Amino acid sequence: MKTIPLLLMMLWLNSSVLFGQAVPWYRINPNPIESSLNEIVNIPGSNRLMAVGSGATIMYSDNEGASWIISYKPAGISRMTNLNAIHFVNSDLGFVVGNHSTLLKTTNSGASWVDISPAGNMDFLDVYFMDEQTGFVTKYDTVMKTTDGGSTWVQTQLKTWRYYPKHLHFINDTTGFLGNTNGSYYFKTTDGGDSWDSTTIVTDTENISLSAIKFLDENIGIISGEIYNISYSYYLIFRTDDGGETWSEVYSHSFNSIKNIYFFDSLTGFTVGPRIMYDNMILKTDDGGITWHETTLSGYNWCNLNSLAFLPDGKGISIGSYGQIIKSTDWGENWNIGYQRVIDNSKINAATVVNQSAAFIATTTLAGGGVLSGCIYKTTDGGYSWSRLLNLWPFNSLVFVNSDFGVAASDAYGAVYKTTDGGNNWAEHEIDIYNFNPLYLCFINEQIGFVGGEDIIYKTTDGCETWETCLDNYVLNGIKDLTFSDDSTGFAVGYLPDMFLRTGDQGATWVTDTFDVSIFANKLYFINADTGFAIGNKILKTINGGDTWTEVPDGCEGSISFTDIDFPTNQVGYITASDNEETLLKTVDGGGNWAPIGLMETTSTPNALAFFSADEGLVMGDNSIIFKTYSGGMVDVPENQFTETNNFGITCYPNPVANKLIVDFIDVKPNWQLLEFYSVSGELVKKLITSESYSKVSIDVSDLKTGVYIVVSKSAHQINGVVKIVKL
Numbered sequence: 001m002k003t004i005p006l007l008l009m010m011l012w013l014n015s016s017v018l019f020g021q022a023v024p025w026y027r028i029n030p031n032p033i034e035s036s037l038n039e040i041v042n043i044p045g046s047n048r049l050m051a052v053g054s055g056a057t058i059m060y061s062d063n064e065g066a067s068w069i070i071s072y073k074p075a076g077i078s079r080m081t082n083l084n085a086i087h088f089v090n091s092d093l094g095f096v097v098g099n100h101s102t103l104l105k106t107t108n109s110g111a112s113w114v115d116i117s118p119a120g121n122m123d124f125l126d127v128y129f130m131d132e133q134t135g136f137v138t139k140y141d142t143v144m145k146t147t148d149g150g151s152t153w154v155q156t157q158l159k160t161w162r163y164y165p166k167h168l169h170f171i172n173d174t175t176g177f178l179g180n181t182n183g184s185y186y187f188k189t190t191d192g193g194d195s196w197d198s199t200t201i202v203t204d205t206e207n208i209s210l211s212a213i214k215f216l217d218e219n220i221g222i223i224s225g226e227i228y229n230i231s232y233s234y235y236l237i238f239r240t241d242d243g244g245e246t247w248s249e250v251y252s253h254s255f256n257s258i259k260n261i262y263f264f265d266s267l268t269g270f271t272v273g274p275r276i277m278y279d280n281m282i283l284k285t286d287d288g289g290i291t292w293h294e295t296t297l298s299g300y301n302w303c304n305l306n307s308l309a310f311l312p313d314g315k316g317i318s319i320g321s322y323g324q325i326i327k328s329t330d331w332g333e334n335w336n337i338g339y340q341r342v343i344d345n346s347k348i349n350a351a352t353v354v355n356q357s358a359a360f361i362a363t364t365t366l367a368g369g370g371v372l373s374g375c376i377y378k379t380t381d382g383g384y385s386w387s388r389l390l391n392l393w394p395f396n397s398l399v400f401v402n403s404d405f406g407v408a409a410s411d412a413y414g415a416v417y418k419t420t421d422g423g424n425n426w427a428e429h430e431i432d433i434y435n436f437n438p439l440y441l442c443f444i445n446e447q448i449g450f451v452g453g454e455d456i457i458y459k460t461t462d463g464c465e466t467w468e469t470c471l472d473n474y475v476l477n478g479i480k481d482l483t484f485s486d487d488s489t490g491f492a493v494g495y496l497p498d499m500f501l502r503t504g505d506q507g508a509t510w511v512t513d514t515f516d517v518s519i520f521a522n523k524l525y526f527i528n529a530d531t532g533f534a535i536g537n538k539i540l541k542t543i544n545g546g547d548t549w550t551e552v553p554d555g556c557e558g559s560i561s562f563t564d565i566d567f568p569t570n571q572v573g574y575i576t577a578s579d580n581e582e583t584l585l586k587t588v589d590g591g592g593n594w595a596p597i598g599l600m601e602t603t604s605t606p607n608a609l610a611f612f613s614a615d616e617g618l619v620m621g622d623n624s625i626i627f628k629t630y631s632g633g634m635v636d637v638p639e640n641q642f643t644e645t646n647n648f649g650i651t652c653y654p655n656p657v658a659n660k661l662i663v664d665f666i667d668v669k670p671n672w673q674l675l676e677f678y679s680v681s682g683e684l685v686k687k688l689i690t691s692e693s694y695s696k697v698s699i700d701v702s703d704l705k706t707g708v709y710i711v712v713s714k715s716a717h718q719i720n721g722v723v724k725i726v727k728l
Contacts (some may be wrong), residue, residue, distance in 0.1 A: 024684070025600045025619075026628045026714065027674065028383055030323050031340040032068045032689040033059060034623035035603040037319035038084050039307045043109055045091035047311055050110050051319050052083035052096050055603020060110050064315045065327050065338050067697050069688045072601050075104055075115040079581060079603065085126045085166075097124035097137055103150060111703035116150045126168040128176070136193055138165040138178070145193050158187060158196055167213050167261070179213030179223065186213050186223065188244070203238060203247045212271070214261040219243050222289045224258035224271065237271065239289045251292045256281045263289075264310045270295075270332055272305045272318055280305040282318060284332050297326065299337035303345060303366065308332075322366060322623050341624065343377055343386050348620040349396045351610035354403040357382045359610045360423060361620065362395035362408055376408055378423050383610070383618045383628050389423040397441045397451075405446045407464060409438040409453075416441070416451060418464045429464040440481050442490070450507060452479035452492060459507050470507040475499070485526035491546060493521040493534065500524075500534070502546060515540060517551045525565040533591055535562035535575060541591050555595040556582045566609035567591075568617065572632065576619065578605040584619060586633060597633040601687060650713045650721030657701060658728045663711065664696040665721075674714040675699070679707065701727060 037053035043060075050060040056079050058071040073079050074096075083098035096104040096113070101120040104113045122139045129135030137144045137153075141163050144153045158165065160181060167179035170193075178187035178196065184207075185200040201210070201223065208225045215221040220241050227234045235258055237251035259273035271283040271292070282305070283292045305320035314331040317338065322345045325338040346363035353359045358380045365373045374394035377386040393410035400406035408417045408426070414436040417426045431438060436453060443449035450470070451458050455478055457471035476494020484490040492501040492510070497520045501510045515521070519538045526532035534540040539562060540549040554560070560580040567573040575585040575594065582596040583606050600606070604622040611617030615632040619625075651664045663675060675697075677686035688699060704727045713721035 024597075024629055024631060024633050026630075027601070027626075027689070028618075028628055029340075029342045029624055029626040030345075032325075033057060033070060033323045033339075033603065034625050035323055036082075036321040036623075037306065037323065037325070038082075039086050040309045040317055040319045041086055041088060042309045042311055043088045043091055043094065046109065048109060049309055049311070049317055050086060050088075050094075051307075051317075052086045052098075053319075053603075054082045055079055056081040056083060056098075057603050058083065058086075058096060058104075058110065058113070061317075062698060062700065064311065065317045065325065067688055069686070069699070070601070071110075071113070072603070074113040077102060077104070077115060080579075082123075084124065087127045087129060089129050089131060093129070093132055095127050095129050095135065097127040099123040101139075103127070103137060105150070108702065109700075111700060118144075118150065118153055125164055126166050128168045128170060130170065130173065134192075136168060136176075138168055140164060143168075143178070143193065143196055156194075156196060159198060167211075169214065171215050171217055175215075175218065177213055177215050177221075180211050182209045182211070184208045184210065186210060199244055201238060201240075201247045202245065203249065205236065205238075205249060208236070212258055212261045214263060214269075216263055216266055216288065220266075220288060222261050222263075222269065223247070224261060226257070233276075235273075237283075237289070237292060250290060251283065256283065256294075258283070259304070260307050262308050262310075268310075268331065270308055270316075272308050274304045280320070282308065282332060282335065295328075295332055295335060297335045299326075342384070342626070343388070343624055344375065346375065346624045347622050348608045348624060348626070349394075350398045351608040351618065351620060352398055352400045352406075353610045353612055354400050354422075356612050358403065359383065359612075359618065360389075360398055360400060360406060361386075361608065361610070362398035363624070364394035364396070365391075366623075372412070374410060376417075376423065376426075382612065382616070383626060389419075390417060390426045392417070396439060399441045399443050399449075401443050401446055405463075407441055407443060407449065409441050409451055411437040411439050411453060414438065416464055429467075431458055431467045439479060442482050442484055444484055444487050444506075448487075448506070450482060450484075450490070452482045454478055455494075457482065457492065457507065457510075471501070471510050475512055476501065480521070481523045483524045483526060485532055485545060486529045489529065489545065491524050491526075491532075493524055493536075497521075500546075513546070516549045522561065522563060523565060525567070527567050527570055527590075531570075531590065533565055535565050537561060539575065539591075539594060552591060553593050554585060555593075556580055556585070563605075563607040564609050566611050566617070568611035569614045572614040574609050574611060574617070574619075574633075576606045576609060576621065578607065584633065600627050600633065601684075602627065650711065650723055652711055652723050652725050655723075656726035656728045659700065659702045661699045661701045661725065662696055663699060663713070665713065676712045676714070677701075677704070678710040678712065680710065685709070 035053035035055045035057040037051045040051040056073045059068045061068045081098045086096045088094035094106045101122050103117045105116050106113050126138040133149050143156045146153050165178045170176035174192045176189045185198045187196045188199050189196045210225040213223045223238050234252050238247040239250045240247045255275045257273045258271045263269035269285045275281045282295045285292050303321040308318035310316040316328040318326045326335045327338040328335045345366045350362040361377050363375050376390040379386050393412040395408050395410050397409040404422050406419050414433040415430045419426050438451045439453035447463050455474045458467040459470040460467050478495045482492040488506050490503045503510045519536050521534045521536040532542050541552045542549050561578045564576045571590045573587045585594045586597045587594045604625050606619045606621035608620040619627045675688040711723050
């Protein structure tokens with residue numbers, strides 16, 4: 001286990017909190033969340049909609065999706081937990097399941113959660129509780145039942161093969177159903193879940209592969225499935241009105257895949273799922289599933305929609321992959337976008353800063369139908385808005401020598417793309433279209449540059465017009481990164497551990513060398529000719545131009561993979577991390593010591609850095625996350641705003657407050673507001689994003705402990721209001 005032997009470093013980190021510095025991070029993209037959302041429910045007896053998803057996400061809205069309160073890592077579970085399903089017994093009691101055998105429980109409508117997970121490391125797929133004691137959880141090939149609130153479990157293995165049981169529900173105390181068999185049968189229990197029997201549907205359709213199922217009562221049931229063979233495929237809906245004795249086909253389509261079935265009442269129902277190689281489709285029935293029609297979805301919705309739920313007034317929410325949220329106000333006939341993005345849904349692979357407000361990023365776009373593409377984007381306002389410059393391949397590397405001259409590379413095509421006018425125009429320069437996949441770029445000036453990929457490094461001396469091989473061997477088992485510390489000295493790392501290549505003659509010759517400490521290196525970075533870093537599963541530092549390397553403390557526990565590094569000054573630097581609870585590290589002593597600054601609330605992994613100064617910068621990564629800091633990632637709410645008389649921009653009442661707090665926005669509203677609640681010590685304890693222009697919002701603060709809190713209202717890069725409240 002790694003420890004933190006850096007007392008001075010931690011004193012520096014903590015002093016920023018103790019002395020009241022920082023609203024640490026502004027979420028620029030996406031809003032409100034980047035998680036892949038798996039299921040949404042309307043909590044019985046309330047107007048609260050609650051969704052669960054990847055990155056240990058639980059989020060709820062009390063105002064029809066206008067704003068969301070997000071719980072990050074509820075009950076202290078790992079941020080790498082994927083939450084798959086949610087079920088509420090009544091207005092207070094609810095349960096959530098996910099991978100790593102995760103089972104969470106709430107008794108206060110989701111305001112707080114308790115971890116009651118049983119031992120094990122299985123993917124829990126679905127959950128249904130009849131009351132606080134009796135409930136069910138599904139996992140691979142198995143239904144688990146408890147009658148003592150989760151203290152003990154009885155497992156029933158289902159008689160099938162490679163089965164992931166989903167769509168678990170009961171119509172009474174004894175009769176329940178399971179779907180997603182991918183066969184011509186579903187599972188049914190008539191003894192309260194003690195045993196489950198497979199039931200084959202009787203239909204004229206052969207070779208059916210069944211997925212979602214929903215029974216409305218003992219007689220009426222709806223089930224979806226697919227017929228596939230070499231010549232054609234169809235997606236179908238079947239209905240029974242005799243308890244499953246016979247089934248009739250009521251809908252078929254070549255593209256509308258049906259992943260989930262939802263009924264608000266006995267007549268009004270919906271299905272949701274992707275249109276294969278296209279976008280999504282929501283079907284609606286007004287007669288209990290006898291007939292179905294397509295609804296209208298507007299806007300971009302390439303990524304899968306997974307679930308939906310409605311309130312009694314006909315307002316509904318459908319959620320899906322990569323934070324996708326769409327809304328309806330007319331009982332599902334029409335749907336509109338309910339989330340915000342400043343760039344397309346992407347993985348941000350690389351970033352480079354060209355001046356105090358301008359930067360470029362290279363992305364892989366997560367498009368529909370399994371089609372991968374990519375873009376180059378540019379910001380000129382410090383990251384708040386982005387212009388798409390080039391839309392082509394997935395771009396994984398990007399370098400700018402100055403504000404005008406830049407080069408981008410994609411491993412999907414053996415060429416690079418060059419701009420000489422700040423990204424307005426790009427020219428393709430072929431290297432080896434069929435035999436080379438360029439991965440990493442390094443340019444010394446506008447004429448001399450290098451590109452690496454596989455086990456080859458190419459060099460240009462005429463600004464990308466021509467390329468010549470300067471390394472062609474398999475010593476590293478593939479090139480992962482390359483960089484130059486000055487005009488002559490360069491380094492490369494690959495997939496073999498402990499080894500690197502170096503050149504002292506601008507790439508004419510390369511020699512093999514080894515690190516002094518064992519490392520699986522991902523990236524190299526030099527501050528100057530002498531001082532550099534190798535990052536991977538460790539952080540190594542050299543102060544003599546790569547002749548010797550020493551491991552430096554990183555302050556993290558467990559396995560980790562460091563992915564990007566940036567030094568805006570010689571002393572202040574940042575590193576992104578994956579495969580760990582920590583995602584961002586910082587140094588203030590030139591990289592001699594590092595410590596996590598875990599204040600960025602994200603469910604995805606950052607892997608690209610772009611800092612304009614020691615304190616101002618962008619952290620970006622998977623699922624197109626973009627966060628900005630003006631305080632070096634540290635807490636920064638000035639102490640002189642912590643006064644009762646210094647309220648501006650917003651008003652809060654009642655104050656003191658016990659349960660429901662009304663926040664009234666005084667000034668002109670932007671498209672969204674970010675509300676953050678801080679303790680007087682500077683700790684961020686609650687966060688809410690309003691996704692539409694509302695003059696006031698109601699917030700449940702019953703989960704806050706008794707005490708004094710600071711409410712901060714923000715939009716874009718600006719603080720709009722600060723007010724102190726007292727929680728009773």
